[in-house]
Amino acid sequence: MLPCSPWALYPPFVSLFTAAGLWVVYFVAVCDNRIAPLGSNYRRNGSLYSPYISVAGNFPPASCIFSQVMNLAAFLGFILAVLRYNQLKHLMIKPLNISSLVVFSFACFGMTLVGNFQIFTDKMTHNLGTYMTFGLGTLFCWLQSVITLKVNIKNEGRKVGIVRFLLSGIITLCMILYFSLIAQRLHIQASQSQWALAMFFLIFLSTFAIEFRHNRFNIMCTDNSGHPESGTDMFSEMSHCREQL
Template sequence: MWLWALLPVCLSVFGTVGIWTVFGIAVSNGSVNLTEGFPYISKCGTYNPQSCLFSQICNICAFLALWVVVIRFQQIRDFGYHGKANKISIVLGFISTFGISILGNFQQSVIMGVHLLGAFLAFFIGLAYFWVQLFLTYRTEPSQHKHWVGPARATGCTICTILVIIMSVLHNTGYRSWAAIGEWVLVMLFFFLFGLFAAEFKHIDYHHLIVQKQALSNCKDSEPVEMNGHMA
């Protein structure tokens, strides 16, 4: 069903347009100065009035992402996979979406420690979630698009992991403008990885009928028996 496939697409499009809108407002009103270096996303969203918009964008993205996480968990379970990886994925998904909400509502200019905690949960735990999803891509159905979804997801996860490492090094060595650019690319890739779920979600209209053994036994026990030419 294409209706479900639109959910991750809407998340990706809304999130991308939203944070770049915040960037545009921050540049236009002088909250950030591009001549001094490229700003972090959080810096763009820490000043009024765009801070209010940034908070709402993060909250909506967190809600949509949580919805995607839950649906993906249920989809994998409905297709017969009951391993620990799926349970781990929903826990990681819950934590990372909570982190998105935290970093959006606790701006770095207000409570830096809480903001950094939210960023850690959103980026690091979120990246772990996508690595688990890569594993599940090759372990569960539907597999109609596995030939391209798997490599695309693997490429995205690999680049994100490399970016996280490079960002940390650049930030700690004083190249914060380059680290900020890496952060923007990282977030765009996260939205890309969320958007890939559209390929799996369009198969949600498939249904499986499961008949329990106990119910089947009861049906057999209640079958009519012919006695003296009559059905009893």
């Protein structure tokens, strides 16, 4: 048996893939003279938009990359949440674990809205997706921080929990700063806060590698033999978590 499960690579992969994709979108939009660079203090000749993530992904060809990145990130993020749920389902009370899964599932759905409904085309739907992604994503961070302390896997819960509470606080601060700066029409600074918010959130997701290194996840297929099964039982058998020895 390997001392460290290969599944530990999955959370960093999700974070790195999403971060790389978003930065590709940003650089394509900058090179295409659609948005101002993040370090700008002004809009040159009024022709460049502020470098919000959504604005960077609004114009082709960056919009094509943006949609693909957000859809794949939503799918990969949902799988991560399901794996985390299965890792914890026998270690703690169900309501908190299920709540965390449901919250992040809706946050992932919000990512698809952000990616597929450009802000200049359907602002209402796009903004709904933004609120779901950032709002529910932040709630997920706090829930997982509490869960980390409660479960205390391999007696690492306190150390990992402190890191996650710190990241959750930074994410919350970035989100508050983001909306406050928008209200003051400080768009360059607001966009910088938004990028920081997204990157810290991805860093948070990558920390699940710490717990995933202790487990192996296997998909199980069982013969139902014609006997009815409850939805809960079927969901539980979708992914089986086995602890590393």
